[in-house]
Amino acid sequence: MHPRGDDPPKPPRQEKETIQGPHVELRDISKSFGGTRALEGVSLTVGRGAIHALVGENGAGKSTLGKIIAGAHTPDHGQLLLDGETVHLHSPRDAIARGVILIAQELAIVPSLTVEQNVFLGVEPRRAGFQNRRELRRKYRDLAASVGFELDGDANAGSLRTADQQKVEILRALCRSAQLIVMDEPTASLSRPDVEALHKVIRQLAKNGTTVVLVSHFLNEVLELADEVTILRDGRLVQTVPAARQTEESLMAAMLGRSLDKAFPAKRPAPAGAPVVLAVRGLTAPGVSDVSFELRAGEILGLAGLVGAGRTEVARAIYRANRVSAGTIAVAAGGTGTVAVTGGPRMAMRAGVAMIPESRKEQGLLLGRPVVENVSLSSLAAVSTAGLVRRGPERRTVREAMSRVDVRGGTPGQPASTLSGGNQQKLMFARSLLRDPRVLIADEPTRGVDVGAKRAIYELLTSLTDGGLGVLLISSDVEEILGLAHRVLVMRAGRVTAELTGDAMSEAAILAAAFGPRHDSASPRDPNSPRDPNSPRGSSASPSNSPPSPRDSAPPIPPGHEEVPE
Numbered sequence: 348m349h350p351r352g353d354d355p356p357k358p359p360r361q362e363k364e365t366i367q368g369p370h371v372e373l374r375d376i377s378k379s380f381g382g383t384r385a386l387e388g389v390s391l392t393v394g395r396g397a398i399h400a401l402v403g404e405n406g407a408g409k410s411t412l413g414k415i416i417a418g419a420h421t422p423d424h425g426q427l428l429l430d431g432e433t434v435h436l437h438s439p440r441d442a443i444a445r446g447v448i449l450i451a452q453e454l455a456i457v458p459s460l461t462v463e464q465n466v467f468l469g470v471e472p473r474r475a476g477f478q479n480r481r482e483l484r485r486k487y488r489d490l491a492a493s494v495g496f497e498l499d500g501d502a503n504a505g506s507l508r509t510a511d512q513q514k515v516e517i518l519r520a521l522c523r524s525a526q527l528i529v530m531d532e533p534t535a536s537l538s539r540p541d542v543e544a545l546h547k548v549i550r551q552l553a554k555n556g557t558t559v560v561l562v563s564h565f566l567n568e569v570l571e572l573a574d575e576v577t578i579l580r581d582g583r584l585v586q587t588v589p590a591a592r593q594t595e596e597s598l599m600a601a602m603l604g605r606s607l608d609k610a611f612p613a614k615r616p617a618p619a620g621a622p623v624v625l626a627v628r629g630l631t632a633p634g635v636s637d638v639s640f641e642l643r644a645g646e647i648l649g650l651a652g653l654v655g656a657g658r659t660e661v662a663r664a665i666y667r668a669n670r671v672s673a674g675t676i677a678v679a680a681g682g683t684g685t686v687a688v689t690g691g692p693r694m695a696m697r698a699g700v701a702m703i704p705e706s707r708k709e710q711g712l713l714l715g716r717p718v719v720e721n722v723s724l725s726s727l728a729a730v731s732t733a734g735l736v737r738r739g740p741e742r743r744t745v746r747e748a749m750s751r752v753d754v755r756g757g758t759p760g761q762p763a764s765t766l767s768g769g770n771q772q773k774l775m776f777a778r779s780l781l782r783d784p785r786v787l788i789a790d791e792p793t794r795g796v797d798v799g800a801k802r803a804i805y806e807l808l809t810s811l812t813d814g815g816l817g818v819l820l821i822s823s824d825v826e827e828i829l830g831l832a833h834r835v836l837v838m839r840a841g842r843v844t845a846e847l848t849g850d851a852m853s854e855a856a857i858l859a860a861a862f863g864p865r866h867d868s869a870s871p872r873d874p875n876s877p878r879d880p881n882s883p884r885g886s887s888a889s890p891s892n893s894p895p896s897p898r899d900s901a902p903p904i905p906p907g908h909e910e911v912p913e
């Protein structure tokens with residue numbers, strides 16, 4: 348979960364002694380894609396050993412800038428200097444040869460290979476003289492341990508959850524002993540313990556003289572880590588400022604060009620007497636044991652827990668994307684009737700369940716296909732006549748749905764891949780709304796979405812529930828859950844371990860239930876507090892490769908926390 352709770356007082360930032368002269372310099376860089384100006388006249392200097400953050404709205408040009416530094420895009424205009432020398436990087440390979448590596452926003456895992464093979468791809472130790480698997484294994488273990496990631500090197504990379512794939516990318520960059528790492532939203536899908544582990548790694552890298560360019564929508568993360576922050580807006584550089592003098596509010600105002608209060612839309616009272624729109628009983632499926640709950644019309648039910656606790660698995664089981672071995676799922680069907688969802692996703696959809704999946708790339712978007720197709724994909728029936736898709740209505744409906752969620756930077760005809768990451772996420776949202784569902788399962792719906800657009804999505808969710816939609820909201824962002832949900836279920840190891848309502852809904856209670864007995868409920872509130880050596884750092888790894896820690900201690904039950912019998 349992200350350390351996005353109450354902002355603790357920041358420790359005084361110490362001047363870095365390790366920053367030594369400019370490492371990267373961009374001079375008057377511009378880049379267009381067709382008619383889209385992604386960057387215009389950007390000049391920027393990043394010191395060696397600095398942590399330099401890039402912030403800005405979705406589509407502001409952050410990833411484009413990162414890719415130019417790492418050789419994945421060539422600028423149309425302007426100069427790139429490394430260590431004071433003008434360079435022309437024609438490919439990521441050129442950049443790697445100069446010690447520059449990109450951890451991209453869209454993860455680039457080779458799904459058919461193992462974790463280990465992915466990490467060492469192209470730099471197998473064989474080249475350095477050793478070839479056996481044992482050597483590779485040992486190197487992998489050392490590397491993973493040095494970062495504090497628990498991730499099975501033998502696992503098939505393609506079958507990993509998004510957060511674990513993100514870790515593979517991070518390990519891959521680390522083993523290449525880069526001098527400069529561009530990290531494009533590296534913590535977007537990590538949960539709290541891994542976020543903290545990665546923060547530690549980033550600090551350590553910088554301390555050892557590695558330069559880090561960090562793209563993030565988590566402004567508190569930026570303030571905590573960065574020495575300097577560059578704010579981009581519509582492809583132009585607004586300003587580069589020392590992080591120490593900024594606040595989340597000041598960064599937001601500079602990003603958006605207006606001020607925005609961070610608050611969530613006012614919560615309507617929980618709809619006590621409203622009809623149940625989704626009833627789940629004894630649901631047992633891969634990663635899910637005996638989960639039961641009801642969701643009412645107009646209710647936002649938060650599903651919290653660590654990555655790997657089974658939240659996505661619950662979503663996928665309800666949507667029938669995963670096999671269900673026991674239990675029932677019933678969706679309200681007008682009047683007092685209900686429909687039992689027994690078939691596959693198609694049936695779930697027809698019954699009125701829509702899902703925004705966790706991974707937009709693997710489970711959602713067809714990146715090569717036009718935007719319009721991606722949005723209308725699951726509701727083609729509504730815009731078809733006798734099986735033929737009527738293009739006019741399709742475009743019109745799609746345009747409406749896109750403007751409802753404020754998708755920017757693209758025409759309906761261009762491929763989805765050309766939209767910025769956050770706008771791709773909004774496409775998924777637009778798609779699920781087209782069907783006018785009764786139940787919306789939103790799995791990390793604001794991942795990679797900028798602060799302004801997040802706010803728009805929150806308002807949209809709230810207004811949809813006013814219209815009677817029931818929302819099951821899965822989020823690793825505790826603040827988001829607390830800000831939106833009427834009620835929270837917390838999962839751990841495939842089960843619901845707590846149900847929190849009213850005053851009992853607090854960050855501490857959610858974390859306590861998420862971490863389970865071994866959790867010290869006081870420490871994670873404050874990301875700056877000294878790290879507890881017994882903290883369950885690895886507990887977010889998937890259950891299969893994370894054996895219970897032998898250090899488990901007595902369970903501290905936080906006040907106001909209602910244990911649900913298991």
Ligand SMILES: Nc1ncnc2c1ncn2[C@@H]1O[C@H](COP(=O)(O)OP(=O)(O)OP(=O)(O)O)[C@@H](O)[C@H]1O
Pocket residue numbers: 380381383384385403404405406407408409410411412452755756757764765766767768769770795797
């Ligand atoms: N390959 C491409 N083809 C066409 N347009 C592109 C391409 N890549 C980026 N763009 C456009 O360039 C602009 C900047 O995109 P970029 O991905 O750099 O934004 P970003 O700041 O990283 O946004 P996000 O926070 O959503 O990741 C956007 O308008 C985007 O649609």
Ligand SMILES: [Mg+2]
Pocket residue numbers: 409410411452531767768769
């Ligand atoms: Mg981006």
